[in-house]
Amino acid sequence: MSRISKEEVKHVANLARLAVTEEEAEMLTEQLDKIIGFAEELNELDTDNVEPTTHVLELKNVLREDEVRNSVSVDEAMKNAPAQKDGQFKVPNILE
Amino acid sequence: MSILDKKISELHQLLHKKELNVSDLVDATFDRIHQVDDQVKAFLTLNEEYSRIKAKQLDERLVSGGDRGLLFGMPIGIKDNIVTKGIRTTCASRILENFEPIYDATVVERLNQADTITIGKLNMDEFAMGSSNENSGFHPTHNPWDLSCVPGGSSGASAAAVSAGEVLFSLGSDTGGSIRQPAAFCGVVGLKPTYGLVSRYGLVAFASSLDQIGPVTRSVEDNAYLLQAIAGNDPMDSTSAKVDIPDYLASFTGDVKGLKIAVPKEYLGAGVEPGVKERVMEALKVLEGLGATWEEVSLPYSRYALATYYLLSSSEASANLSRFDGVRYGLRSDNSDNLIDMYKQSRSEGFGEEVKRRIMLGTFALSSGYYDAYYKKAQKVRTLIKEDFTNVFEKYDVIIGPTTPSASFKCGSMTKDPLTMYMNDILTIPVNLAGVPAISVPCGFSDGLPIGLQIIGKHFDESTIYQVAHAFEQATEHHKEKPKL
Numbered sequence: 001m002s003r004i005s006k007e008e009v010k011h012v013a014n015l016a017r018l019a020v021t022e023e024e025a026e027m028l029t030e031q032l033d034k035i036i037g038f039a040e041e042l043n044e045l046d047t048d049n050v051e052p053t054t055h056v057l058e059l060k061n062v063l064r065e066d067e068v069r070n071s072v073s074v075d076e077a078m079k080n081a082p083a084q085k086d087g088q089f090k091v092p093n094i095l096e
Numbered sequence: 097m098s099i100l101d102k103k104i105s106e107l108h109q110l111l112h113k114k115e116l117n118v119s120d121l122v123d124a125t126f127d128r129i130h131q132v133d134d135q136v137k138a139f140l141t142l143n144e145e146y147s148r149i150k151a152k153q154l155d156e157r158l159v160s161g162g163d164r165g166l167l168f169g170m171p172i173g174i175k176d177n178i179v180t181k182g183i184r185t186t187c188a189s190r191i192l193e194n195f196e197p198i199y200d201a202t203v204v205e206r207l208n209q210a211d212t213i214t215i216g217k218l219n220m221d222e223f224a225m226g227s228s229n230e231n232s233g234f235h236p237t238h239n240p241w242d243l244s245c246v247p248g249g250s251s252g253a254s255a256a257a258v259s260a261g262e263v264l265f266s267l268g269s270d271t272g273g274s275i276r277q278p279a280a281f282c283g284v285v286g287l288k289p290t291y292g293l294v295s296r297y298g299l300v301a302f303a304s305s306l307d308q309i310g311p312v313t314r315s316v317e318d319n320a321y322l323l324q325a326i327a328g329n330d331p332m333d334s335t336s337a338k339v340d341i342p343d344y345l346a347s348f349t350g351d352v353k354g355l356k357i358a359v360p361k362e363y364l365g366a367g368v369e370p371g372v373k374e375r376v377m378e379a380l381k382v383l384e385g386l387g388a389t390w391e392e393v394s395l396p397y398s399r400y401a402l403a404t405y406y407l408l409s410s411s412e413a414s415a416n417l418s419r420f421d422g423v424r425y426g427l428r429s430d431n432s433d434n435l436i437d438m439y440k441q442s443r444s445e446g447f448g449e450e451v452k453r454r455i456m457l458g459t460f461a462l463s464s465g466y467y468d469a470y471y472k473k474a475q476k477v478r479t480l481i482k483e484d485f486t487n488v489f490e491k492y493d494v495i496i497g498p499t500t501p502s503a504s505f506k507c508g509s510m511t512k513d514p515l516t517m518y519m520n521d522i523l524t525i526p527v528n529l530a531g532v533p534a535i536s537v538p539c540g541f542s543d544g545l546p547i548g549l550q551i552i553g554k555h556f557d558e559s560t561i562y563q564v565a566h567a568f569e570q571a572t573e574h575h576k577e578k579p580k581l
Contacts, residue, residue: 012460019443056292092434
């Protein structure tokens with residue numbers, strides 16, 4: 001039984017903001033199915049009483065003083081912008 | 097012998113005695129690059145004009161005297177996922193082909209303060225996803241020992257450039273083996289520091305809970321000098337540890353008497369080639385001869401490390417790479433007329449196949465209905481893998497095994513099946529999941545290709561790793577071998 005369908009691949013691609021062609025969707029379905037199948041070997045392990053590790057160092061609430069500091073200038077922030085207008089990032093239509 | 101074959105300490109002496117100037121060193125570096133890089137293809141960007149100007153400036157300071165650190169005037173190559181102000185930084189991705197950072201990564205800033213010279217940016221697998229450099233969005237890099245073979249990855253060019261004598265040393269990054277595996281394949285020294293030892297500020301994030309920047313060098317001594325310069329807390333990286341940084345060179349005693357070595361049976365099991373096993377057993381004999389003892393141990397959960405790693409690293413990558421949306425920087429597709437479509441087209445045109453595959457896997461593992469089954473499950477198994485190491489380190493000082501199951505392989509031989517390629521990292525990945533440090537040092541050859549010995553240490557105990565690596569290096573001749581290029 002396949003673990004992921006072509007329809008699910010298309011759904012995930014939409015979530016990930018990737019455009020996939022029919023061909024790519026088919027290839028990805030096959031490849032992801034294989035990788036997920038491999039990953040399912042983790043189900044052999046009983047982890048009911050195991051705490052998840054999100055991070056190897058025991059760091060909690062790393063804070064700094066809330067002081068006013070210099071930040072990036074508008075010119076610098078715009079330096080790599082693909083499109084800009086009046087010191088702002090320009091994007092295509094958001095509302096139809 | 098080329099000037100570029102010398103160690104940092106020797107070059108420092110020559111500069112100090114005015115028998116060499118920085119411009120000579122920079123000239124020799126670019127001469128070598130122009131001689132061999134059309135074969136190795138390690139560099140994506142050369143910083144030649146600036147490097148020569150900076151060399152002249154440093155030479156003036158050399159004349160006027162004053163305080164100069166050990167790294168003064170040393171040319172360095174930087175992996176292209178570490179941002180360099182004003183020098184194009186691409187992550188070997190088409191999506192960042194024309195990206196010019198507006199700030200320096202903390203490691204680059206620290207090296208600049210130490211007066212090193214960034215001579216160029218090094219190729220890699222796109223966004224550090226890969227084990228062969230074949231996933232570069234621009235061109236593959238070749239192994240200096242055999243140009244038809246891969247240099248490893250993802251810091252393949254960081255290792256190849258050092259191996260080919262194009263740079264004295266370089267910086268790479270290691271998420272699942274990306275410094276150690278190429279170091280092994282190219283016959284150089286590569287360290288993955290303890291998670292949190294080196295600032296990640298300015299390292300373009302792949303998997304934030306695993307990524308670490310580390311040095312790639314020809315000798316263990318140079319490696320320690322470079323780590324000394326880049327290690328230490330950084331307020332700009334909230335995951336950076338607040339620990340005292342020891343004098344790493346103090347551990348270079350040449351003595352390993354009484355040292356207790358653990359050798360995991362899983363690291364010499366099925367799938368590890370005979371040529372690799374033999375070199376590791378020989379290395380253990382060398383260390384035994386120096387007074388260390390070793391015993392076989394087990395890291396029982398290491399067989400689950402690969403699956404755990406691909407779920408966690410891809411999940412983190414899918415979140416980290418969402419920033420590439422064609423709005424603030426990077427490639428923007430012209431083939432769209434609304435915002436969502438622009439995101440999709442830009443990302444699909446800009447990202448390569450492997451990057452898209454991992455974003456897909458990560459998005460799937462994090463998506464509603466699958467989060468607990470895949471992502472959270474993998475986080476729990478990560479705990480078990482981490483405990484494996486904690487248990488062994490209660491009784492032993494270091495863990496030793498091969499860095500990779502095999503030597504380098506032919507270009508194109510593993511690109512068809514992603515899973516086969518992933519297997520390359522099976523011996524390095526557990527280290528990243530546990531957050532411990534590990535080094536790969538040359539330990540001989542198999543069919544003419546270099547093999548790496550992996551020495552794994554306790555959290556923040558890089559000193560013991562260096563102690564063992566240095567003692568081994570001094571007792572053997574492997575590090576003196578150079579590719580014929």
